[in-house]
Amino acid sequence: MAEIHAVVFDLDGLMFNTEEIFNETGTELLRRRGIMDSQPVIDRMMGRRAHEAFQQMIDYCNFSETIEELQAESDIIFRSILHDRLAPMPGLFQLLDRIEERTLPKGVATSSSRKYLEEILGTQNLLQRFHMTLTSEDVTNGKPDPEIYLTAAERLQVEPAHMLVLEDSGNGTKAAAAAGAHIVSVPHVFSQGQDFTGTEHIATSLLDPYIWKLLED
Structure with a gap:
């Protein structure tokens, strides 16, 4: 197994x-427009920066609305359910504790905005636990382009091959693999059918033994 010198987390999912919550939001947004089979659209959007994700929706559904119009309506739906539904994924805090026991630097690399990242991490007092965070505003090219993970390796001062990246989506997996990182994919019910070509391992959760084996002393 690779020798891991740093760990980088995706955020959403x-x-x-x-x-x-995004899936429920997207389903409602599309339902209002008469589209009941939302999953093909949401699959194309997952893991991308917001403006790119909504462009995928527009292109696939042939909508005449603008990115800004769709995003504004989506934000209203999303925020109406966010704080009642938000929960950490199984194993998150145990894994963070383990990484800190190893004194490995860690970061977050997300396609979401900085304001959103700070809000989500802030709800759980997690911001201060990361050495660096990267958002859609810190890169020119979004996932599946490798830029965000190449930037993460540079910020954490590690070679990509020694940087463990944890991702839930096919687009994120492609980005990390193209950067040369040690990528472990952790799909959920909404991403499990995506293409995870390039991953080193498909994990069942953040408690997967493969991940923990990588973090042994």
């Missing part, structure tokens, strides 16, 4: 159940 990996650390928190927000992909479940």
Whole structure:
């Protein structure tokens, strides 16, 4: 197994159940427009920066609305359910504790905005536990482009091959694999059918023995 010198987490669907909330939001947004089979659309959006995700929706559904119009309506739906539904994914806090026991630097690399990242991590007092965070605003090219993970390795001062990346989506997996990181995919019910080509391992959760084996002393 690879020698791991740093760990980088995706945010949505990996650390928190927000992909479940996004899925419900997207389903409602599409239902209002007469589209009942939402999953093909949501699969194309998952893991991408917001403006790119909504462009996927527009292109696939042939909508005449703008990205801004769809995003504004989506934000209202999302925030109406967020704080009642938000929960950490199983094993998150145990894994963070283990990484800290190993004194490994860790970061977050998300396609979401910085304001959103700070809000989500802030609800659980997690911001201060990460050495660095990267968002959609810190890169030119979003996932599946490798830029965000190449930048993460540079910020954490490690070679990508020694950086463990944990991702829940096919787009994120492609980004990490293209960066040369040691990528472990942790799909959930909404991403399990996606293409995880390039991953080193498909884990059942953040408690998967493969992940913990990588973090042994």
